[in-house]
Amino acid sequence: MPPKPRTSEAVTKPPTILASSIVIAETAALTGTFPIKIGANTVIHPRAKLTSAHGPITIGEYCIICERTQISPPDAEGLVIGDGTVVEVNALVEGSVGAGSVVEVGNCKLGPLTKVLEGEVIEDNTVIFGSGQRRIDASGTMDARRRLLERHIESLRILIPSNPSKFMN
């Protein structure tokens, strides 16, 4: 197979604002021209793609961005991923609310292979599962889940070799 031609866009290094306590793998890809801001205690897995070619990206505290995810804001308004969000493997995020493939601040949960359409607003505590069914999670376990997430991040801190200096500028 012939190698794919490299787009000029992929080479540009975006301005980054990284908190000191983040864990970011060396093979994560931060590209684009708009600023990328990453909050404290966030973990970026290897091969996650953050593309700020069309707008700025802001990621909150205590987030996990897994491998093979693509985060790319569609316009100059940019994209915000709230605190405590887990974006699971293979997720594609273009929306602004931090709709990943798992939990976000507003405490939503999107199941695997579910889709949220353009311009849709998902209320807090919504669970989207199966083939588009929705329900409101009234269990009130948000704090407990947040604690589990913090432990998860602690263990990833040991496992993933971090190299934030590569992305600093």
Next chain:
Amino acid sequence: MPPKQTKGEYIETDTGNKVSRKSVILGSQNIILGGKTVIQADCTIRGDLRRTVAPGQHSGNVAIAVGRYCFLSRSSVLRPPGRTHQKTFSYYPMKIGDHVFVGEGSVVEAALIGSYVHIAKDCVIGKFAIIKDCVRIEEGTVIAPNTVIPSFSLVSGRPGVVIDELPETAQEGLELKNIYRMI
């Protein structure tokens, strides 16, 4: 001057594994391939997510064990499952048997997959799922975390449920020796 010899797409190991140069294998020291396994381009294997134990404790350092004649298609992901147990989060080893096919773009976070399992493309196998021998999983199936799929099942849907039984002769149809020879 003769043209520069182009490198083949696959690297073949001593035990007959064919690993694509374009695959993403992290933490290869924690991965065991049984032999004659094919790993295609863009396939991601997270061997770096191994068990975390308190320092001083002995830990088995195998994160992913794959049997013989397995076939991991393009863009598939193998990733050990993790959970919090007794206040510490840890990843747990993932074991895959022989003759297991993983389709394009499927994400596998199962704890155990038996032998002769066919996972079609764009499936998601949830964390700590257990899939026994001779199972066929249809395209686009999402298997919920902690699910146990019995032997000789045909699984489909979101969430994936057993919709039919496979005949006792299913094993022959699920052998992957021929695909291995084709690569």
